[in-house]
Amino acid sequence: MPSSHARGATRRVPNRRKRRFPGKWTIFDRWLDRLVTIAVVTAILVGVVALTLSWFLEG
Secondary structure: OOOOOOOOOOOOOOOOOOOOOOOHHHHHHHHHHHHHHHHHHHHHHHHHHHHHHHHHHHO
């Protein structure tokens, strides 16, 4: 009859991370995310406008 203990590697329960209080880096990360989002959206809009203008000016 097989034993209840598994042979070989044992399963490990991942350590639960302790919740840290939001500090200055969390606020900085949020602002950095917003800044990057605004920069990407601006770059896409500029590219679309440039393509549209070049398409209209060629024809």
